[in-house]
Amino acid sequence: MKKGIPIVIILIGLVITASIVLSINRYRTVDWEESYNEKSNKPYGVSILYKELTNLFDNHKIRTVYHQPAGYLKAHKTDGSGNHIAQGNYIIIGNSNYLEDDSVNELLKFVDSGNTLFISDYNFHQKLHDTLQVSTNYVKNEKDSISHLFLNYHTKQGFEIDRNEGHSYFSEFESNYGILGHSKIDSKCVNFLEIPFGNGTIYLHTEPKVFTNYHLLKDNTYQYVEAALSVLQDNNVYFDSYTKIQTGYGGHVEKESNLSWFLEQASFRWAWYTTIILGVLFMIFNAKRRQRTIKIIKPLQNTTVGFVKTVSNLYFETQDHKNLIDKKITYFLEKIRTDYNLSTSNLNDEFIKKLASKSNKKTEDVKKIINFINWLRSKNEFFEENLIKLNRHIESFYSK
Numbered sequence: 001m002k003k004g005i006p007i008v009i010i011l012i013g014l015v016i017t018a019s020i021v022l023s024i025n026r027y028r029t030v031d032w033e034e035s036y037n038e039k040s041n042k043p044y045g046v047s048i049l050y051k052e053l054t055n056l057f058d059n060h061k062i063r064t065v066y067h068q069p070a071g072y073l074k075a076h077k078t079d080g081s082g083n084h085i086a087q088g089n090y091i092i093i094g095n096s097n098y099l100e101d102d103s104v105n106e107l108l109k110f111v112d113s114g115n116t117l118f119i120s121d122y123n124f125h126q127k128l129h130d131t132l133q134v135s136t137n138y139v140k141n142e143k144d145s146i147s148h149l150f151l152n153y154h155t156k157q158g159f160e161i162d163r164n165e166g167h168s169y170f171s172e173f174e175s176n177y178g179i180l181g182h183s184k185i186d187s188k189c190v191n192f193l194e195i196p197f198g199n200g201t202i203y204l205h206t207e208p209k210v211f212t213n214y215h216l217l218k219d220n221t222y223q224y225v226e227a228a229l230s231v232l233q234d235n236n237v238y239f240d241s242y243t244k245i246q247t248g249y250g251g252h253v254e255k256e257s258n259l260s261w262f263l264e265q266a267s268f269r270w271a272w273y274t275t276i277i278l279g280v281l282f283m284i285f286n287a288k289r290r291q292r293t294i295k296i297i298k299p300l301q302n303t304t305v306g307f308v309k310t311v312s313n314l315y316f317e318t319q320d321h322k323n324l325i326d327k328k329i330t331y332f333l334e335k336i337r338t339d340y341n342l343s344t345s346n347l348n349d350e351f352i353k354k355l356a357s358k359s360n361k362k363t364e365d366v367k368k369i370i371n372f373i374n375w376l377r378s379k380n381e382f383f384e385e386n387l388i389k390l391n392r393h394i395e396s397f398y399s400k
Helices: 002-025 047-056 069-075 101-112 126-132 221-229 260-264 266-286 303-317 321-340 349-359 363-377 384-399
Strands: 062-065 089-093 116-120 135-140 147-151 155-161 166-172 178-184 188-197 200-205 237-240
Touching: 047 221, 047 237, 069 101, 101 116, 101 126, 101 188, 101 200, 126 200, 147 221, 155 221, 166 178, 166 188, 321 349, 321 363, 321 384, 349 363, 363 384
Parallel strands: 062 237, 089 116, 089 237, 116 200
Antiparallel strands: 135 166, 147 155, 147 178, 178 188, 188 200
């Protein structure tokens, strides 16, 4: 496992180096897709407008609608299952092509009962065109990408929006409709209508880009947005979000996650990727089979020698020379019986000859130790010198 450590260090260094280089040299690609998502901080999201609604409609409820208007408005009628009755302003910014016929019907009923509908989009549902007798057209900006927007009731000052290849405008509408604003490229084109409907009012606007984050942060465009929304009732707001999880007109879902904001930040993103890579490397190198620690088993000690030393020291310290001499003689004769198969009952000359023959020792040497043993057996009193001499005779017998 120790051999793998340098490899891990090298890989970690490469990952960190790569992250630094890429962070320095990369450039951030801006997403210009028109999502009109109230949670999106991208240029064409509407998170700034969504947050400012609480200031524009102070002391009123701001409710976000995540359903088709048909289902939501039916549930929040007098006899509906909702927790309140829907009253006030229903706002749709961009991507209104999702509306179905029954949703358009419910929105018209909502307005007819005295409420307000505000839609800003390039085109509108065909049922709205037919019911309200309006038509839209599109003109391309041939000179540059800048359009000038004007509000008839606000000021003669124009508001610029750029990155605009062209604009939609109302080519046909009823004479009793109020013209609230127009755009100008080469000529005036009506882009903001006030349409009375039943007991309420419908506002149709054809430049949804002006409500996005990008334009709200530019120059004084926010004044245009404030003035455009000032025509609405001083009442509750229902902000459409059913379609804002989609981008553009293809209906593709704008995927979001809890990590989306962090992954948009370079430092957090590389910290996250580095953590994942290091975690994978850790698992790879730790996946190898590790040798379990082998327990050291000490061999059994030969306690015989230790026991003999202990016992002998005990007798020696007590000066019991007779006992030690008797035991040494007994052990010596026992070994002779075991090793040479001789009887030690009579330690006579015949025994001496047999022991010398079997042990391959000199007869004189054998005779010395046997005679000394016989002499010790005849005595009753022993001294330390007797014990030492006996031990020397025994050691001499085994050493030769």
